[in-house]
Amino acid sequence: MKKDQTLGEALRLKGISRRGFLKFCAATASMMALPPAMVPAIAEALEKARKPSVIWLSFQECTGCTESLTRSSTSTVEELIFDTISLDYHHTLQAASGTGAEDAREASMKENRGKYVLIVDGSIPISNPGYSTIAGISNEDMLMEAAEGAAAIVAIGSCAAFGGIPQARPNPTGAVSVSDLIKDKPIVNVPGCPPIPVVITGVLTHFLTFGLPELDHLGRPLAFYGNSIHDRCYRRPFYDKGLFAETFDDEGARKGWCLYKLGCKGPTTYNACATTKWNDGTSFPIEAGHPCLGCSEPDFWDAGSFYQALSTPTGDITRNTLYAAGAGVAAGAAIAAVNRKHRSSAEKRHEKVTIDDLEKESKS
Amino acid sequence: MTETEFLQWVRGPLFDIATIIMVAGIIVRILQILLLGRKRNLAEAKGSAAAAGLRTIITRSVPDRNTYRRSAFTLTTGYVFHIGLFVVIFLFAPHILVFQDLLNISWPALSTPVVDATSVITMLALIAVLIHRLIDPVKRFLSGFQDYLAWLVTFLPLITGYIAFHRLAPPAPTMIAIHILSVELLMVLFPFTKLAHAFTLFISRWYNGAISGYRGVRS
């Protein structure tokens, strides 16, 4: 695909029919929670969209986000998008390495200055840059340089979006998120550990068709992060009826009851897992019988045990109650002793009124 | 502080502090009352104090027809919101888990639509008693700051819980944290305000019955 081609031209060249293209647009619309009436608008916008240049920087990450994206096997949506964007730099996926790779990044940044989309996965260590460098350049320097010429930044995965696992206590590398460092560029956070592949491509599609998507207070696109897992969970009827799995192998677990008591973080987690699902729409963690870990929320790694129910206190409340009871008994006995003393001294001080006193008073 | 950190803080250290203040506070208050002591009654007992005390705890807890006729509104709304609070606090699954954590025992939960409806009825009853308190001249005259404070700290957990459950104000972690925070406020104030009637009521009813029983008269 030549650089000045539109997406429509590129798709036709690849032998994709109008019908196939519209089908893709319809899938995109439903994915982005747009009404079907928007399909022609998406088609038109995509048809005219110019092939965008994408620079993908990977910092302190596990490559899970890239794995998620590239393993989404048959889904045409992802394929189409990734065949039609120009992924100019991605050090895991690109063939070039060493200076060649870095030169490609520099060249693309110069050529597409102000227009390219910067995708970041992984967090950035700032306490000691030596924890993660690429070609001798610290992550922070590389990010700042690449961000300057970017039209928009997409922070893929919880590490880039919120700091993620590298930032978990005690955060040895001083890991921070992209938005901790960059304040003057539009940033779209696509958290998840990893994020759902179609959510990644959906955000890119949205960017190509209608520009930046509408974001929530944490910078996540509302189309995918607008609902909690709990509100879209197929086990919700069991939650509402009060039917819970108590352990991983009890009858409730076998019957597919709600996993709240096993620590499910669905009620506080916003993501599209329950509707989009994973592995080409096969299932999602709760469907596989495991409670939601809340991986698309900030600090999910430090949000208490994965297996402790969300409503319960994290401290040892039985022990606290016993200590408090002991202290209460001691304090209560002490206060009662003071009160009794007070009462008996008041009784002692109490002077009885005698007839004499009354007479004295009436006399005076 | 991020949303998650806020929730963790409220579920962790803050809940610990609230539990300690509430439990120690209740015990201090009860001991203060019981250990103050009474002078020995030298008169000969004409009946059982204990039996009458226990009986009065029960009889004073069921509505009396004459009192009902006089203050039907106060009694009805009072029962409604007290029973409502019981249902909402003790029969909602996520709440039961908190008690299970403490006592290691569990009991079945009601379905969420039932608890949800009960919480709405409870809030309406609480609003009704507040309005009545404000417009009834006698009640208003008798009410002080503490009465309104007790109302507020009872109402806050209900309304924040309702908002959190229905996600009327996102984000969810913050709403749940605010709900728990409001409960902690209630826990801390519970032993030291008129809310303490939840446990002192049994002492006073027992005592009222017991003095009459000792004298061999009906309470």
Ligand code: SF4
């Ligand atoms: S399994 Fe989790 S997300 Fe699903 S209904 Fe139960 S608590 Fe909610």
